[in-house]
Amino acid sequence: MMVPIDLSTDRLGGRSDDVYAALLHAHEGLDPDASAALNARLILILTNLAGDPDAVIAAIAAAAKR
Amino acid sequence: MARFAYAPFPYRTPPELSGGRTGPAPMAIVGAGPVGLAAAIDLALHGVKVVILDDNDTVSTGSRAICWSKRSLEIFDRLGIGERMVAKGVTWQVGRLFHRDREIYAFDLLPEQGHKMPAFINLQQYYVEHYLVERCADFPDLIDLRWKNKLIGVARRKDGVVASVETPDGTYDLAADWLIACDGARSRTRELLGLDFAGQVFEDRFLIADVEMTAEFPSERWFWFDPPFHQGQSALLHKQPDHIYRIDLQLGRDADPEEEKKPELVIPRIQAIVGDREFSLDWVSVYTFQCRRLDRFVHDRVIFAGDAAHVVSPFGARGGNGGIQDVDNLAWKLAMVIHGNADAALLASYDEERIRAADENIRHSARATNFMTPKSDMERIFRNAAIELAADHGFARRMVNSGRLSLPCSLAGLSLQTDGPDCAGAAPGLVCPDAPVTGADGRNSYLLDHLGGSFTLLAIGDIEAPSIPGLDIVRVGKRGFADPEGLVAARLGRDVLYLVRPDQHIAARFVASTPEGIAAAFARAIRMNPKRTEAAA
Numbered sequence A: 001m002m003v004p005i006d007l008s009t010d011r012l013g014g015r016s017d018d019v020y021a022a023l024l025h026a027h028e029g030l031d032p033d034a035s036a037a038l039n040a041r042l043i044l045i046l047t048n049l050a051g052d053p054d055a056v057i058a059a060i061a062a063a064a065k066r
Numbered sequence B: 001m002a003r004f005a006y007a008p009f010p011y012r013t014p015p016e017l018s019g020g021r022t023g024p025a026p027m028a029i030v031g032a033g034p035v036g037l038a039a040a041i042d043l044a045l046h047g048v049k050v051v052i053l054d055d056n057d058t059v060s061t062g063s064r065a066i067c068w069s070k071r072s073l074e075i076f077d078r079l080g081i082g083e084r085m086v087a088k089g090v091t092w093q094v095g096r097l098f099h100r101d102r103e104i105y106a107f108d109l110l111p112e113q114g115h116k117m118p119a120f121i122n123l124q125q126y127y128v129e130h131y132l133v134e135r136c137a138d139f140p141d142l143i144d145l146r147w148k149n150k151l152i153g154v155a156r157r158k159d160g161v162v163a164s165v166e167t168p169d170g171t172y173d174l175a176a177d178w179l180i181a182c183d184g185a186r187s188r189t190r191e192l193l194g195l196d197f198a199g200q201v202f203e204d205r206f207l208i209a210d211v212e213m214t215a216e217f218p219s220e221r222w223f224w225f226d227p228p229f230h231q232g233q234s235a236l237l238h239k240q241p242d243h244i245y246r247i248d249l250q251l252g253r254d255a256d257p258e259e260e261k262k263p264e265l266v267i268p269r270i271q272a273i274v275g276d277r278e279f280s281l282d283w284v285s286v287y288t289f290q291c292r293r294l295d296r297f298v299h300d301r302v303i304f305a306g307d308a309a310h311v312v313s314p315f316g317a318r319g320g321n322g323g324i325q326d327v328d329n330l331a332w333k334l335a336m337v338i339h340g341n342a343d344a345a346l347l348a349s350y351d352e353e354r355i356r357a358a359d360e361n362i363r364h365s366a367r368a369t370n371f372m373t374p375k376s377d378m379e380r381i382f383r384n385a386a387i388e389l390a391a392d393h394g395f396a397r398r399m400v401n402s403g404r405l406s407l408p409c410s411l412a413g414l415s416l417q418t419d420g421p422d423c424a425g426a427a428p429g430l431v432c433p434d435a436p437v438t439g440a441d442g443r444n445s446y447l448l449d450h451l452g453g454s455f456t457l458l459a460i461g462d463i464e465a466p467s468i469p470g471l472d473i474v475r476v477g478k479r480g481f482a483d484p485e486g487l488v489a490a491r492l493g494r495d496v497l498y499l500v501r502p503d504q505h506i507a508a509r510f511v512a513s514t515p516e517g518i519a520a521a522f523a524r525a526i527r528m529n530p531k532r533t534e535a536a537a
C-alpha cells in the first residue's frame, strides 16, 4: 500500500524562525545570480538529506502547485 | 602507423538481373551497417537464408561509434567476432570528470574480475563492420550480401514483402517472407511505409573529430565541463586503436556547421586540448543530436532494428549497442517462427522487450544531453550547482551526467519471463552473469561460451535437470563444468536451475526441479499456448 506523503506537519521542533533567519542571512548581499546558485545548491543538498525520492518528488509537485 | 584502409566491396550483378537462379528469400535485410550485418550472421547461425541489400559499397566512413559495451561484446562473441574486437580494441573501464581545471571524480565500470568481456572497448565502427563483413563470408550458402543494391520501394503482401531494388545494372524486385529494416537513422523503409518518427531534437551542435597522434594519454574516458581550453562548453577525449583519439567539443546552438568543419577552425580547437603535439585530422563532422523512436518496431512482415527503429544522442554509447541488442532479441524469435517452432505471435515480444529498452536508452541519453546543454538559465544554475557540489559531496557526483554508459535492459516482468522464486543469484529478465568455468578435460572457458543460440537449462549444484524437448542442458557442479573460483555459485547461487534464452537472458529459475513447471516456463518464453503444446505432443 502506498503511504501518503505528509508534507505539512512541522518537523522543525519549534525552531522554524532560526531556520528561516539562517536562510535569509545566507542570501544577504548576494546578487540574484549568486542567490539563485545558492538556492540550487541548497535544494540539491536537502534533496539528498530527505533520503526519499518519492517524498522529494512529492515536495517538488507541492512547490510547483500555486 | 597503419590506419584503416577503406577498400570498396565488389558489386556483382544480382541473379535477378543476370538471369541466374532466383527464388523467394526467407529474409531480406536492408542495410549493411553493424545492425544489419549482425542480424544476418545471427540468422545464419540459426540456419536461415538472408539477402542483405546495401546502397553503398564500403564500411562506415569515419569512426562514428567507438564505444562497445560488455553486453555487445558478449553478443559479438556469440556471433564469432568478439575476441577479434577485444584484441584490436582499446579496453577501458575508468572515466574521469573534470570541472574547469580540476578533477571532480572518477568511476570504474567493471570493478570485478571473472568476466570474459571487459566493461567497454573502443573500436572504430569501420573495424566492427569490416569484421562482420568478413564473418558473413563464412556462410556463403546462407548470406547473400549485395553492395550497391538500394531499396527504393516496398510492397507489403499478406505473407511477405516485395522490395524494389536499384543497382548499377537497373532495378529488380526481390520477394521475401520477411524484411528487417536496418537502414539507419534516415531509414528509407520507414519513409516508404510513411511511419512517424517522433521524439526530441537538441539544438546544440557538437564537433566530433578523430585525431591521429602519438600521445601518452591513458585508456580512460575524460570528460570536461567548462574546461579552460573550451570555456562554457563541454569536451571529451577518448582513445581508439591506431593512435587515434576521439574528441567531442560542444559548440553551442549558434555554431555554423559548415564553417566549424574547416581545418583552420578545427585545428586550433584541437591544439587547445592536446597542446603542441603533432597530430593529423582523420575525420571531422558536426552534429546535432536527436532522441526518437518508432511507435512500434514490428509492422507485419517488416521489422525495424537499430537506428531505423530508434535514435539517441551518443552520450552513453547507447545507439550501436542498443541496435546490437535488438538483433540479439529478434534473430532467435524470427528463426523459431521461420522454422515453425513458434507462432508469429512471438514477435510481439520483440516490440514489448525492445521498446522498453529503447525507452530506457532514450531516457538516459536525453537526460545526459539535457545536462550538457541547459535550455534555460535555471537549468544551467542547477547543472552548475550539481557540478560544484560534486567535488565535496558524494551524492552530487551521481547527479553529474556526462552520459550513463550502456547497460543491458532487464526484461523482468515482461510477458516471456516467469517470475519467482526469491533466492540468491540472478533474477529472470537479466542477462545471465558470466563467470569462469573449467571443463572435464581441464580446459578453461567462460559460462557464457556455453550459453546462447538455443534455449538451455543451466543446472548449478546438485539440482536435477530434466530432459525436455527443445532444451539443451548445461551443468555446473558434480557432473558438469567445475566452478574453479566459486564465481558461478557467487553470481548464480547453488542448487538452482535457470532457463536461459537464446539471447542469454534468463527466462525463469527454479529451486525445485519440476518438469511441468519448466515446460510451462519454456512454453511461455516462446509464447506457445500450453494446450497446443500438449496437443502437438
Ligand SMILES: Cc1cc2nc3c(=O)[nH]c(=O)nc-3n(C[C@H](O)[C@H](O)[C@H](O)COP(=O)(O)OP(=O)(O)OC[C@H]3O[C@@H](n4cnc5c(N)ncnc54)[C@H](O)[C@@H]3O)c2cc1C
Pocket (backbone or CB within 6 Å): B030, B031, B032, B033, B034, B035, B036, B053, B054, B055, B056, B060, B064, B065, B066, B067, B068, B125, B149, B150, B151, B152, B182, B183, B184, B185, B187, B188, B189, B208, B287, B305, B306, B307, B308, B314, B317, B318, B319, B320, B321, B322, B323
Ligand atoms: C558521432 C557518433 C558517435 C557515436 N558513438 C557511438 C558509440 O560510441 N557507441 C555506440 O554504440 N553507438 C554510437 N553511435 C551510434 C551508432 O553509430 C549507430 O547507432 C549505428 O551506426 C547504428 O547502426 P545501424 O546498422 O542501425 O545503422 P547504420 O550504421 O546507419 O547503417 C545503415 C546502413 O543502411 C544502408 N542504407 C541506407 N539506406 C539504404 C537503402 N535505401 N537501401 C540499402 N541500404 C541502405 C546504409 O548505407 C548503411 O550501411 C555514434 C554515432 C555518431 C554519429
